[in-house]
Amino acid sequence: MSILPTPNSRKHNFSAGPGALPFEVLEEIARELPDFRGLGISIMEMSHRSKEFEGVVADTRAALTRLLGLGADYEILLIQGGASQQFAMVPMNLGPGGVYLNTGEWASKAVEEAQRWGETFEAYSGKAETFRDLPSEEQRFDGPVGAKYLHYTSNNTLYGTQFHHLPRTNLPLVCDVSSDFISRPVDMTRFDLVYAGAQKNAGPSGVTIVVAKRDVLRTFKGDSRVPTIFRYQTHAENETMYNTPNCFGIWVVGLMARWVERQGGVAAMEVLGREKADLIYSAIDERPDFYQGHAVKAVRSLMNITFRCATEALDEAFMAEADRRSLISLKGHRKVGGMRASIYNAVPKESVAALADLIRTFGR
Numbered sequence: 043m044s045i046l047p048t049p050n051s052r053k054h055n056f057s058a059g060p061g062a063l064p065f066e067v068l069e070e071i072a073r074e075l076p077d078f079r080g081l082g083i084s085i086m087e088m089s090h091r092s093k094e095f096e097g098v099v100a101d102t103r104a105a106l107t108r109l110l111g112l113g114a115d116y117e118i119l120l121i122q123g124g125a126s127q128q129f130a131m132v133p134m135n136l137g138p139g140g141v142y143l144n145t146g147e148w149a150s151k152a153v154e155e156a157q158r159w160g161e162t163f164e165a166y167s168g169k170a171e172t173f174r175d176l177p178s179e180e181q182r183f184d185g186p187v188g189a190k191y192l193h194y195t196s197n198n199t200l201y202g203t204q205f206h207h208l209p210r211t212n213l214p215l216v217c218d219v220s221s222d223f224i225s226r227p228v229d230m231t232r233f234d235l236v237y238a239g240a241q242k243n244a245g246p247s248g249v250t251i252v253v254a255k256r257d258v259l260r261t262f263k264g265d266s267r268v269p270t271i272f273r274y275q276t277h278a279e280n281e282t283m284y285n286t287p288n289c290f291g292i293w294v295v296g297l298m299a300r301w302v303e304r305q306g307g308v309a310a311m312e313v314l315g316r317e318k319a320d321l322i323y324s325a326i327d328e329r330p331d332f333y334q335g336h337a338v339k340a341v342r343s344l345m346n347i348t349f350r351c352a353t354e355a356l357d358e359a360f361m362a363e364a365d366r367r368s369l370i371s372l373k374g375h376r377k378v379g380g381m382r383a384s385i386y387n388a389v390p391k392e393s394v395a396a397l398a399d400l401i402r403t404f405g406r
């Protein structure tokens with residue numbers, strides 16, 4: 043008897059995170075889990091200091107290095123604490139003196155954590171317009187004298203906005219890429235440091251991916267009060283195994299990275315991502331009298347699509363019909379309301395087509 047469901051019994055999953063994983067990857071996990079590479083134990087039961095697990099970490103880092111096109115001057119940490127912990131680690135290691143673009147709920151949290159640590163500059167806030175827009179490509183954010191870095195959020199998961207350009211600045215760039223990591227080509231040489239919780243585009247929750255310039259990670263310039271575990275240097279010098287890592291999660295991030303490579307890499311993910319997003323946005327735009335998108339069109343996200351009907355009662359009816367059709371996790375975040383469809387890398391085009399069909403038939 044197979045322990046796996048069939049692909050047909052799977053729901054159309056639009057969860058914002060933890061998000062969908064490819065069925066192919068779930069099959070790989072199920073096959074390998076009880077007896078990892080013939081060792082007679084699972085990956086969750088072996089020492090993180092073993093040769094085998096060191097190999098898993100090396101494989102995962104290598105696959106991510108290839109996907110991101112990283113040069114030898116960049117390094118990858120696979121740690122814990124989520125992107126939320128990075129909100130604190132960034133100022134503790136690189137600051138104070140960060141310049142922040144406040145483009146949403148998570149960006150606001152990053153600002154708050156930086157403020158706890160010292161002087162912080164909020165150079166942009168989209169709050170007054172419910173974060174439906176982003177800074178334009180022309181705007182510059184050089185920050186005041188003494189500014190250390192520019193922090194922004196490439197994709198705003200709750201509001202459904204995404205930067206389609208890099209902010210102009212003379213400061214080192216730091217970015218929370220949690221919800222659009224490995225979904226499109228990015229010139230990583232422009233960044234000093236990026237971080238992402240894995241649970242949207244790159245695997246299960248419990249693994250935080252930090253990609254940064256080697257010298258940024260290895261040279262600690264922070265305050266002596268910063269605890270050992272909150273220093274990038276600690277994790278870099280211990281080859282990301284200072285303490286017991288999320289062994290299972292790191293393995294799955296590697297499987298996911300190799301799955302993206304098999305699809306053609308981040309460039310192919312972007313093409314597919316655009317096709318998927320177009321299917322939904324065009325269905326919404328056909329009926330402006332019935333559906334309203336939350337984000338300004340120019341900054342619409344390819345990952346999280348936020349929209350609503352004219353009344354909350356219609357939103358509820360939409361989601362009830364979605365549920366009947368096995369389309370799940372479409373409820374918008376409580377701060378935004380309406381619906382949110384998260385269509386990360388692993389959400390199949392068929393699921394997206396099923397949603398576009400629902401949007402059209404419900405609108406009628």
Ligand code: PMP
Nearest residue numbers: 124125126148199218220221239
């Ligand atoms: N940043 C962004 C853009 C997010 O979407 C999220 C999670 N939804 C977070 C940060 C927080 O991540 P974590 O739960 O991994 O701390």
